Every structure is written in C-alpha cells, then in structure tokens.
Amino acid sequence: MASASYSLPQKILDEMIVDEGPEGRDITGDGTVLFHRTKRRDAPVIGKRHPKQGDECIVRWRERWTDGMNISDGDEPCIVGTQSTHVVGENTIPYEPPGIHDALPLMEIGDTVRLRLHVSKTSNRLEPAACELELVTFYRVDDCDGLKRKVARHNEELYKGITPLADVSVRKSVVEGFSAFKLAAAGALVDAPEGAEAYRGRARDFELGNALNGLCEGDIALVEAGDMIHRLDVERVRPVVDCSEEGDESVLKLEISAPAHSEPAVRGTKGDVKLRVASGLWVIDDEIVGDVECTPSVGAEPQFMALASLSPPLRLAVAKMAVDETAEVTHVDAGRSDDAEARYRVILEGVRNAVDLDDGVAYKVLNTGSKGPCPEPLDDVVVCVEEMDVTTLPLNLTWTLDDDDENVAGAALEQVVGKLRPGERASVDFNGKGPMDSTKGVVTLERIHRRQALIDLKPRQRIERAADMKARGNRAFASRDFAKAVRRYGGGIDAAAKDLEPDLDDEAIQQRRSLASALYLNRAAARLEVKEFKLALSDCDEVLESEPRHAKALYRRGRCCLEMDDWAAAKQAFASVLEVDASNKDARRGLQRVRDAVRRQKALDKARFGGKTVAKGFSEARPAPAAPAVAKPPEPTPANRRSAATAGLVIAGMFVAVAAIGWYGLLG
Known part of the structure; x- marks a missing residue:
C-alpha cells in the first residue's frame, strides 16, 4: 500500500522511527494498520515468547497526532514514554493506541514496532497518525485444569519446572486483584505477605497443585480459584x-x-x-x-x-x-x-558409555587422551592391543589406516582406531572379528603419523591425491565395501575441489573437471548401493550442473528418482539419456520400470479406491475404505440397450487411443 494513504508524509515517518523497509504487515486485514518491526529484543527470554489472548502486557508508546496533513505540536496532546498495562483483547483504559491488540501477539519482550495508521484511523485531531510501541514485559495467563494462573515473577535462569511428583516448598496467601502489574508497582512482589500458609510435600498433593505445574524455584504466581485470588511463592523445588x-x-x-x-x-x-x-x-x-x-x-x-x-x-x-x-x-x-x-x-x-559401530562392534573409552583430532584415512597409526581373550601377550601394530595394501588390522579394529584420539584407551567388544579372531580386548592409540594435509599440497599434488583416492575407492567398490568406497570417493572430491582452477593451466583444469565428475558419479553409485538415495541424487546434480547432457549422470539420477518413487522425474531423466544415446539399453529398461511402477500403483488404487488415483508411494499398510453398496441394475429396455451400445463404442474408442499412446505417453 502506498505511503500516501497515511496521514503523515513518508519523510516525517522516517524521521520519527528508523524502519527496516518502506512497507509493513497488514495486521487488521483491512489495510488500516501496518506493522513495522524496528527493534528486536537483545537476548532470548526463557519461558516467555509471544503474548496470547488474556495476557497482561506492560507497554510504552510514543505517538504523533495530526490535523489533516499537519503534525500536531504546541498545546496539542502528545504522549511520550507513557507506560501502561493492557490485557490483550480487553479495553483496560479509556484510550489506547489503535491496533495494539493486533500487534501485541506478534511481539516479543524487548521488541519495538511502528504502527502506521490509515486516514480512516486519523479522521479527527484526537487520534494518532503513527505510534511507536515497545513491549516491556508481559505476564502469562494460563488455564490450569480449571484454575486461572498468572505468573507474576519468573526465574529465567532455571529450566526445570515443577512436575506432579516434585518435592516443593510453597507459601500461599490471599491478595486483592489479579493484576500483577499493580502488585509490582506497589512493591508487593518482594516478599510473601505475613501470615502466609506454608506447604511442603508433593506438588500433586497441594490443594492448588494444578497451578504449580511448570513453575520454577523463586517464581510467584497469582491463582484465581472461584471467588478467591491466591498468591503462590515457590520457595524450593526438588525434582x-x-x-x-x-x-x-x-x-x-x-x-x-x-x-x-x-x-x-x-x-x-x-x-x-x-x-x-x-x-x-x-x-x-x-x-x-x-x-x-x-x-x-x-x-x-x-x-x-x-x-x-x-x-x-x-x-x-x-x-x-x-x-x-x-x-x-x-x-x-x-x-x-x-x-x-x-x-x-x-x-x-x-x-x-558404550558406542556401537558396524557389525556388532562396540567400544568404551577408558581415559581422556590428547585434544588432537582422530586419525584420518591414509594416516599411519601405532596401536597396542592388550587383554585379548585369545592371548595374554600384547599385540603392537603399525599400519596405514584405511589402506588396501596393508590389511594387518582388520575392519573391526580399524573402526575403533578411527574414533580414538592419541593416547586414548578403549575396551572393545570385537564380536569375534578382532585381531587373531579375538572377541574382546583393550586398544590404545599410541601415536599418529599424519599424512600431508590438503592445504599443504601443491595443486598438482592434490590432483594426484584425488586420482589415488579414486583408485582406492574403485577397489573398495569392487570388494563390495560400499561404505569405505563412499568415504574414499569423498576424499578425492575434497582434493579435486574447484578452488584449484586459478592455479592450473587449461590441460590441468580439464583433468580436474573430468576427475571430479568421475568421483561424483562413482560416489553416487556407491550411495545407491547403501540406499542413500537423496545424497546420490545430489552427487548426480553436481555433475549435471556443468554437463547437463552427461548420459551416466542422467541415468543414475533416474535410478535415484525411481527408488524415491518420483516417477515423473525418473521418466524425464531416462528419456534424456535416450536423447543423448538412443541405443542405451539401461535407460530403456529404466523407462519400463517406471511404467511398471505406475501400472502397479494404478491397479492398487483401483482395487482400493474405485479407480481414484492417490499419491505415489501409497502405503500398503493403510486400510482400504469400505466398499460402497452395489445397486441392483435396472431391467433392460430398448432405450437402455441403445445407451449401452453407445457407451460400448465410446469405451472401445478410448481403449484404442490408450493403445496408440501407451502408458509412457500418459505420464506427466
């Protein structure tokens, strides 16, 4: 809505309050009040977020009055820094800023907003054209199973609230009025009144126990029970x-x-x-x-x-x-x-705590090691294995972590060592797959000889490392260790990142791009095997971003979409492969799988919902609705026979059309 629709010129509004933007949020639904947030609270407030209907709010506001298009000044009324109390949804004083009840539920404690008012809201000199509103604080009003509670003071440093089982110490007294603001202004929220009734025991056994739920030690609450208003001072809480x-x-x-x-x-x-x-x-x-x-x-x-x-x-x-x-x-x-x-x-x-790993392997760290990082693939590690159930002698091993050429440790021990820090000892349950086929043992990671970090390698050396990681990943893939293949391809992708190109010549740039594409596609293939379909799809998209007609990337993208039941995207990917390579048999088989999936789903929908198509991937566990009652067919007449013959011709024509187009053409 244009600023000309408001009583004050935009220039004066901007001078009055610094705003984040020229327009605001229509909070009344009729465009008469626009809401601009101009200041956020400085820190989060625990237990208090937005005021709701019935909450008691303490606000400050600054207003501007107008007579037509002129700013009111001199003897005209102007309220600056006024502080008052409002109950959201109730008119508690003779005058209040227009739109305040619509604005407060959108604010948090410490927020300052500007309300810009339409001409219809400022048709006389006694109404403001703009208002700056600050929410100082508010008192939450809750319905506690028939008891109306207002939290008058809350300890924001505590977070463990009272539960029915909690051991509490509470003082109860009778007060006049339900306004926490008036009690606070009168200084009546400092100490419990003299003669207050003391209670100690289970919260659920207290006569106003429902009103205690969620309160913390040091809180003060006002509770309206029938015609009486009680003040509850929570002195101690033991969960x-x-x-x-x-x-x-x-x-x-x-x-x-x-x-x-x-x-x-x-x-x-x-x-x-x-x-x-x-x-x-x-x-x-x-x-x-x-x-x-x-x-x-x-x-x-x-x-x-x-x-x-x-x-x-x-x-x-x-x-x-x-x-x-x-x-x-x-x-x-x-x-x-x-x-x-x-x-x-x-x-x-x-x-x-015991940490579970793959293949039933678990370990518990027995001490605190150094603050250095855990070993990474291709780091050299020095390990001592003691207290094995197959021998009393310690076993000292040195090998290159995650290396095919040195399979001296076994997969179970490698898993554990990859989680330890230098100097840490761990009690390990090998599940019969430890060194010398041991079932248990104590593993100590004594030293790590780290390989050169990527940041210390020259561009050519990084490309060589990426090629080496690709070869290692291929060996892991061939041995069907797909998790290790994913990890190794990822290391190659990190080494062949795009940030290398400014330091490479044209030939090396092409080599890097070709290597990176191969690594992404290989990792997508490995992720497909471990059913990480979304991550595999992301790897394919990385390649397609620079090579939109890459046949292998399109095909693997189609496989990912097919596994996720996104048949339209799968069909599009397989069709794109055939546009690039019309003889690709895998893409044709993929299209056939899409057609079969659609056909099965439609048959399932027809059996359950009378032909109405439902969302793809419909759960088999969902019960089918009750079958509708079948009406008795009318007695055949000449007119009915002619109508049936016409309908038969129409249906036959539809089948001919479907046969001509095929299921493939019906997919969107």
Whole structure:
C-alpha cells in the first residue's frame, strides 16, 4: 500500500522511527494498520515468547497526532514514554493506541514496532497518525485444569519446572486483584505477605497443585480459584523422577544437587558408571530399621563398574542422573512384609558409555587422551592391543589406516582406531572379528603419523591425491565395501575441489573437471548401493550442473528418482539419456520400470479406491475404505440397450487411443 494513504508524509515517518523497509504487515486485514518491526529484543527470554489472548502486557508508546496533513505540536496532546498495562483483547483504559491488540501477539519482550495508521484511523485531531510501541514485559495467563494462573515473577535462569511428583516448598496467601502489574508497582512482589500458609510435600498433593505445574524455584504466581485470588511463592523445588520400569513409582529419584542445565549422562545399557553410595537404610515411617546391602557397597571407594552389575534400584536411578549429581533414591520392595522403604544417598562421579559401530562392534573409552583430532584415512597409526581373550601377550601394530595394501588390522579394529584420539584407551567388544579372531580386548592409540594435509599440497599434488583416492575407492567398490568406497570417493572430491582452477593451466583444469565428475558419479553409485538415495541424487546434480547432457549422470539420477518413487522425474531423466544415446539399453529398461511402477500403483488404487488415483508411494499398510453398496441394475429396455451400445463404442474408442499412446505417453 502506498505511503500516501497515511496521514503523515513518508519523510516525517522516517524521521520519527528508523524502519527496516518502506512497507509493513497488514495486521487488521483491512489495510488500516501496518506493522513495522524496528527493534528486536537483545537476548532470548526463557519461558516467555509471544503474548496470547488474556495476557497482561506492560507497554510504552510514543505517538504523533495530526490535523489533516499537519503534525500536531504546541498545546496539542502528545504522549511520550507513557507506560501502561493492557490485557490483550480487553479495553483496560479509556484510550489506547489503535491496533495494539493486533500487534501485541506478534511481539516479543524487548521488541519495538511502528504502527502506521490509515486516514480512516486519523479522521479527527484526537487520534494518532503513527505510534511507536515497545513491549516491556508481559505476564502469562494460563488455564490450569480449571484454575486461572498468572505468573507474576519468573526465574529465567532455571529450566526445570515443577512436575506432579516434585518435592516443593510453597507459601500461599490471599491478595486483592489479579493484576500483577499493580502488585509490582506497589512493591508487593518482594516478599510473601505475613501470615502466609506454608506447604511442603508433593506438588500433586497441594490443594492448588494444578497451578504449580511448570513453575520454577523463586517464581510467584497469582491463582484465581472461584471467588478467591491466591498468591503462590515457590520457595524450593526438588525434582523427582519415577525410575521404575512399570511406572508404579516403586523407584523414585529426588535430585539433591546437580550441575546447571545438566542432562542424564548414561546412554544405553552397556556402559560403565562410577557411583558412590554414601548411605543406604531401611526406613519405616521415618524410623531406621536396618542397613541396605547393595552393589556397590555403602561407603566403598567408587570404581568404574558395568551398569548391569548395579543393584536394580540403583541401576534404574543412575540412568536418570547427570554426572556430579547427588540424589536420594527411594525403593519400595513389594517382597517385604513390613512395608519398609529403602533410602539411598548416591553421587554419580563418572560415566563411560558404550558406542556401537558396524557389525556388532562396540567400544568404551577408558581415559581422556590428547585434544588432537582422530586419525584420518591414509594416516599411519601405532596401536597396542592388550587383554585379548585369545592371548595374554600384547599385540603392537603399525599400519596405514584405511589402506588396501596393508590389511594387518582388520575392519573391526580399524573402526575403533578411527574414533580414538592419541593416547586414548578403549575396551572393545570385537564380536569375534578382532585381531587373531579375538572377541574382546583393550586398544590404545599410541601415536599418529599424519599424512600431508590438503592445504599443504601443491595443486598438482592434490590432483594426484584425488586420482589415488579414486583408485582406492574403485577397489573398495569392487570388494563390495560400499561404505569405505563412499568415504574414499569423498576424499578425492575434497582434493579435486574447484578452488584449484586459478592455479592450473587449461590441460590441468580439464583433468580436474573430468576427475571430479568421475568421483561424483562413482560416489553416487556407491550411495545407491547403501540406499542413500537423496545424497546420490545430489552427487548426480553436481555433475549435471556443468554437463547437463552427461548420459551416466542422467541415468543414475533416474535410478535415484525411481527408488524415491518420483516417477515423473525418473521418466524425464531416462528419456534424456535416450536423447543423448538412443541405443542405451539401461535407460530403456529404466523407462519400463517406471511404467511398471505406475501400472502397479494404478491397479492398487483401483482395487482400493474405485479407480481414484492417490499419491505415489501409497502405503500398503493403510486400510482400504469400505466398499460402497452395489445397486441392483435396472431391467433392460430398448432405450437402455441403445445407451449401452453407445457407451460400448465410446469405451472401445478410448481403449484404442490408450493403445496408440501407451502408458509412457500418459505420464506427466
């Protein structure tokens, strides 16, 4: 919409507020108010995003009034820096800027916007022509299962909210009014009022427990329950997690202390943990009746041990703990007749997770090595393998990683070594494929002799390396190790990148381009074998970008599209191959596969949906709709016979047309 439609000239609007662009967003639907965002908040606000219907917003605005096309000044009304409170969707004061209720749901705390008003909004001198609006803050209003809650103060540094199981300490008091802004302005959000009722226990057992969900320690909330308005001060929150396998709360973990923004450290069930059990007691009605026997033992110096070897309650609780977290674990043993409860105080000091690799190989890092990177293909590595189940003697090996000419390590050991850093030791489960057919062992990566990095190679040397990686990839492809082939072709692509061309002559440039095309196409072929169809399609497109009529790239692109059920694109790719090489039998077979796929899908659609075509790749698991009732055909009459004969001729003509065109011509 042109700026002339507004009361203030564009020049004055630009002087008033620096905007990102000349136009804004129509937020009223009738073009009377345009929304321009002029300033973003400086930092993210946790737990508060956009105001919604019913939220209480604190805003500042600056306005300009007009009489026709002139700016109001002097004794005319002008409000600068005014701060007020608004409830979104409700008129809370006699006057408010036009469009404010449409603008606030689009803003975040700290945002400043400009509202440009149409002439129809400024037809008299008492209405603004433009308004700069800043959202200072807002108070979220939520419906908590029948309770209306407004968060008056939120601790933005915390992120673990109250859950029904959480152990909380809350003070409840009665207040006048539901406006958090008025309480804040009166200084009533500093401390809880005298005589407030204190509660400590499970959040779900609190009489206003539904209103506690999601609050954090230090939060203050106003809760409207019937005719009463309560203020809730959350003084302490200790998260509680149900760790039981059946979800029956037989094993609970109460967090005593944990690092900020920590998450459970245990991954899977094969790892090792270092757990300190400070105490373990049997308790009945808060009275100690005995000591608990567990693994690890109470008071023992912690050592790394298999997660599966821990006592069941501790094993379940540790899976929900972070490293350096202190927790209290309670366990109710259904097998005891005295209803005793086991209580443990535990500290998780370390975790060694097991990492699963291909072919059932898994490893756990036992120590921290250097900060250097892991070895790359064609680096020379020095490795020591100890504690094998087939021999007590250590095995010292030196070889070139990922090299066909030196197959001294085996694929399982190479996988592990490729993940380690210099100096790291790892306990490895070889799954019977380790050195000397070992099942397990401890591997130490002692040293890495790195090959020369690409950045240190001259342009000609990089082309030579790309050719070498292509040859290595071809050998891996021939041995059907497609994952290794993908990796090696990728190394060749990195070596033969386009940034070489400024330093090459014309002959070398052609060599680089030919080599890069071959590497991309070979990698696409390897990715097709490992079913990475989208990545293979991307490799084909890299070649077609510079050579649009490359037959092999077009054919492999067609294969990718066919595997992804994109039949139209597959048909187009195979047809393009035949335009380049009319004798290409693979492309003809590809077109036939497309036709067969379309025919099968149409037959499936006809059987299920009465001939209505559905999306390609329709799931076989989707149930077919109920068959419609078949009406009884009318009795044959001369008129019916003539109509049937005419319809038969029409249908016969259609079959002749289809036979002439063929399914191939019907594909879009």
